[in-house]
Amino acid sequence: MSDNPIAVVVLAAGQGSRMQSDLPKVLHRLGGVPLVGHALAAARTLDPDQVIVVAGHGADQVRKAVARLNPDARIVLQEEQLGTGHAVRQALPDLEGFEGKVIVLYGDTPFIGEDTLAALASHTADLVVLGFEAEDPGRYGRLVVTDRGLERIVEFKDADTATRQIALCNSGVMALDAALLRQLVVRLSNDNASGEYYLTDLVELARAEGRSADVVTCDEEETLGINTRAELAAAEAAFQTRARSEALDNGVTLSDPATVWFSLDTCIGRDAIIGQNVVFGPGVTIESGAEILPFCHLEGCHISSGATVGPFARLRPGAELGGDAHVGNFVEIKNAVLDEGVKVGHLTYLGDAHIGEHTNIGAGTITCNYDGVMKHRTQIGARAFIGSDTMLVAPVRVGSEAMTGSGSVITQDVPDGAMAIGRARQTVKPGLAIRMMQALRAKKENR
Template structure:
């Protein structure tokens, strides 16, 4: 273990009753991912050796989300919510043997920057608290600082009038040596107005042992916690504003920034062009020079340089678009690879498929990939031409340079260079249309 080893404990046990929701607060989405996903992303900026998430309310659902977001993170249960100090104590068994610095974060506080966390991690004091100057201190705990550093933290409920006049507030985020954390946690008491074990009592206990405590100050915006639906909406607006500004600073053209929505992990290369009303779900990478036209929804996909998507297209998880691919209006791609130069102009669904380079997919084409129980794969070779309104009933393979006739239902493999037509023979009945319509009108008048 290196002398600069880091571990992160994320507190995610609260119910969040003010959200008026059956969903645990940390699972409400911000930037396309649960709130706790932002805390996990912040934790990873420190390259920690361990991440431990403390769950409580809705623990099975939270643990399931953590396993999906970060399979290497450990989860522990706080069976009763008896305060932040009690919550961190539940994490100690998972940190057994760890001797570096521990940083405590919160699953509902999404905006703490990597720079701020780095300042906490590298601070020379034995215990460091993240504080902020509040425009309206309200019910935040107050930080009492002297020439010797941080003296103590006073919770609002326990503060007198003079203490409540202090503007330097506690964010709850704290960093300290693991050994010191273990010693101090067992000394916490619940002798306070709330009857809880406060993590905020640790600075005073540390000073009593002769350790120095200090404060790292950040912007108030970084400490924004989410407690209500209104605060969640405000946080979403703040997240999107930052994501849009960052994208444009990185050389991305946003035709209408206000109508473009990003996820936490959206990656867009320089000189990409994003049209109005485009929504990026999680897991999207857009390479340099690609263009996403208006009213598209993308999630879990990769778009290569020179490709164009939309308008009104949907890329679902597993969509991989090669260079210079064109996906047009009302096209849906799911779990499918489109090699270089493929054109899918309009009104098409390609699911569980691989389309070879420079193939052309006609309007109304559908890969019939689901039989009601299992998914099946369609393979289309390079330079194939799929006629409009073709149904490709998977599993099926269309060879290189092959063609399908418009309106075909293809149920068998097509060899390279072959033309396949799978439709009923047309029968033409001279004069029948006029006679039929005359009879129908007469029947209607007779009624």
């Protein structure tokens, strides 16, 4: 890794018309997060001094997404899409006074690896381009290399027959000295077949100034760009295959790997066990030794060692399970902390709650946390017993070692060690069921 300061410019202004979508291309999801999130994650591996995202089509949407993914990133606007060189030029005001290396990434190219970026950042040439040997070079731009290094990049539509025979292709990713970028990008011309300002022309301009240019190569898979729904689907398949392989290599048991779906930031400790048909949304951390049974959906949650989840459970953002906690089938947890040893066996919703250690939550329990405007919290102490079909109307507190009777509606705090029963007294009417059914059947026959 270079000791020099790093700035990263992510180009995310394109409309992506081939996606056939009103959504900006870089906001289509891959591995549970927008495509631009992968570029921002790659940028973080460089520990950059600044990250600049160039937005254009759907700029407000892109701005909001980037703010969630990296609040420190700066957004600049490319009002007219006049090429990659023009896009980078929009970042110049934010790079004013920056002395170091600038790395240009693309919001629709999600698989650039950490080692590849490190090689770009540490290369000693004034300008470095990321290239790859393409199995089918097709319409990629070609890298013309001599014994002096990289001489120029030629776009396919501007290439002659001999140049099109070159197999070394341009990924678009580039690293160069910030001062050199400021000097040369304003000199780019749009005198080409597309009438656009190509960032690739910086190579020839740098060479004309006597500056060095070179190529770092990577596998073609790293340079995969997303332009269509089919390519997005193929990228998702590639991402999931890699994520599953990494989990297995790291000591995670996947009962049926092909049915487990990961997000970009899924973190699972060794000796965890993941059953079939489990889906991880963003923000999931599972500690070593935990077990996720089949058919669960998890997002924005933390599961401690020894805890078990599922089958058929849903954990939503803010769910946190302590060690040896158990969340069973058809249980939903949202913004709730379950301390060590809590048992929630089945058919329950716990939202905006804190459940003390070794408490048992009976089937059919619901924390009634929403009054139509505001959310309210439920507090349950340690070693409490919540009877089946209890409605806990928040805000409410049930004390340690307290109990609620089955079928209760709890609207007031329950002291430690107390029993709360909140249900209507049962009334029995002998023979009434038979008489009612006879009357109803008679009424139906007389229609």
